[in-house]
Amino acid sequence: ALGFLSRHEDSLGGTHLLAFFWAPFLLIHLGGQDTITAFSIEDNNLWLRHLLNLVVQVALALYVFWRSIGEHNMHLLAPGIFLFVSGIIKYVERTIALMYGGLENMRNSIGDLEEFEVRPYPDYSGYSGIVRCALLSALYVRHVFAGSTIFQTGPISKRMHFNACQGRYSKLEMRKLLEVELGIMYGDLYTKAMVLRTRSGTIFRCISQVSTVIALVLFFLASSSNKQQGRYSRADVAITYVLFVGGIFLDICAVFILMTSPWTWDRLKGYNNVLGRVSWYFLSSNIGWTESRPLWSNSMGRYSLLRWLEGSSNSSDQPRLSGSCKQLIKMMAEKMMGLVCSTSSKKGKLFWLSTLLDTKYTQVDSEVMDNVVQFICDLVREIRHHTAAGRGTVSWPCLGEVLLSKLKVEIKVEFAHAIVRLHVFTELHLTRRSSSYGREISEEATKLAEVCRKLSNYMMYLLAVHPEVLPVTGKFDDVTLPSDRLISALGPDDEYGIQPCYDTLKNIRDMWILFLAYAAG
Structure with a gap:
């Protein structure tokens, strides 16, 4: 889309005057949702490639905006700048999250967690106690994922309370503790959780959200002025508002997701009991990490x-299939494989079929x-x-x-x-x-x-x-x-x-x- 806009900014100028204004929206959505940054661990390991994409796509979006801005649409310069601020911040968030989630960088990024070390609590009973224990062991679990053995974690392992070994937790509670620990680790690897729970990440996220709202207000004032009325097609204006509403809606969802984070609950409980109770309500409800629902696929x-x-x-x-049906498929596959390979290699060539059936x-x-x-x-x-x-x-x-x-x-x-x-x-x-x-x-x-x-x-x-x-x-x-x-x-x-x-x-x-x-x- 950015490439198309960069090639057709002149031709679009006569028919779709707002097309260039959509370039920063692409950056916002390239930054991705808070719930997913990587599809697999390989995405994290290739974070430098995503950094290259960030530089190229931001440069291309700026190029499109710079080539298309002129005296006739200078009123869109201010909202465009705020949109670029929001889009660049979100794209940088995703790239940093990928970097933190890379296995080779996981050990180096562990020190960033020490600023948010969980305070020990006297009471670890109930589901809230399980969540607290999982937070207390998060740094230890991250060390294990980074490749450290139990004996290499040193003093970090001493922070973890082996409640099950002390008879404090039942087997069912230990299973839930494991789910919460892996849920926290999943957030560190595949979402923006680790970036957003840092102080700088929270500040920049607030700047991004405020910038989007300011851009919407400025665009509304600019497009509704008497001088600009009738200049843009209704379809282009509608598309622009849809993009604004979509971006703000994702920001609202991000706030709810952040409120369901165990880390947010731990921080808010230390500063404000009212906000702490609100966060725990979201965390323990059906939209969060409810105690009764498994936090993983629960299949093997x-x-x-x-x-x-x-x-x-x-x-x-x-x-999955009846025995006769599988035998028929096997026989047909063996006949086909017999035409292209020897009998000795037939078994190995057909093994992939077994993994499917x-x-x-x-x-x-x-x-x-x-x-x-x-x-x-x-x-x-x-x-x-x-x-x-x-x-x-x-x-x-x-x-x-x-x-x-x-x-x-x-x-x-x-x-x-x-x-x-x-x-x-x-x-x-x-x-x-x-x-x-x-x-x-x-x-x-x-x-x-x-x-x-x-x-x-x-x-x-x-x-x-x-x-x-x-x-x-x-x-x-x-x-x-x-x-x-x-x-x-x-x-x-x-x-x-x-x-x-x-x-x-x-x-x-x-x-x-x-x-x-x-x-x-």
Whole structure:
């Protein structure tokens, strides 16, 4: 649009006299909404490219405005200047937010948060206490995202209150604490939150909003004067007012979004109780971060390798497509691939089809979350009491020495191999021994077996669909084997002599959670 205006400013002058005046509006909307600055983490890492876009597009907009302004429309100079102030500020906000959200700059920008360090509170009970605890740990969480380990955070980690390990928070409250912490981190990475909660960011945002209102008033006075009446077409005037109203509406929404921020609530509660209560009302209502609504998608991907290798489902879940339909698609794809590739490479070439047909998503239930939270809290408690797993206090006696020794070697060599081996072992163990856990604990064993299967399928989903988030090398089909070799790699039907019991399920669950924690790191 800016390029079009720069090429046609002369021809537009006779028919659309207000067209050049729309250039600064483009800058306002190029600055984006407060709720999104990046679509992915790569956008943050490429913030210098956005900075280049900022310089070029601002220069082009100024060029269009300068070439088109003249004696006949000097009355638009003042509102145009105020619009440029608003547009440049918003565009700069977005660029700085992208810079702060870049992984390489995250560690350097951590110091900017120390100015807004959250004051400790004596009471951490209730949902407000959970939000306060999340704010208190925000700097620590940002260090973790920046690549620091728990032991490298030093004194920062001491500010964080491990309420769960002290028995202060229940499992449900710990899950909500995790949601709020990740919600704060999401705002730092993908929105303008980190810029707007700084003192300078707040001041410039106020200047931007006031400039837009002043520009609207000046344009109204200029366009409604007797000298200018009838000079502009009604359509162009209407479009200009729509642009003004749209920009001001976004500013009003930005104020509401800012009021729903936990950081705003923390600041206002320290200065004015009335504003603090208003902010908490917005924060805890349905338009904000209500306690009852999950603050994330609350879903997890699931992929079973044996569905693809064996052509059937070993899980109790129903696949997306019927078995006959999937078999027909597989057969047609194999026929087509057989015309262009050899039989040996057919399996790898068709793996992408499996990720489409066999991948599904399911809700993360309380059983999975409670097991993960409880295990992590127990592990943290052991670390704090100097009995970390690395010192040999955690063991899996029910998994057998043969399986553990192979997993230990594969984790050091290639983590993907360990995931595949444990995944197939879990699927075969749960399938072959599904009716061997005894009636007295059948309900508990069924729940725990489902947790093991979900964690197993989730790790396989990450490996198959999103290997870039795991510490693995190469492609996934490089570590998969044909069906008979992969299943036989686990040994005979006795599965390394591992007996089906409730403790075996617990060991499988704990091993998967450790895999999950290792991948998260």
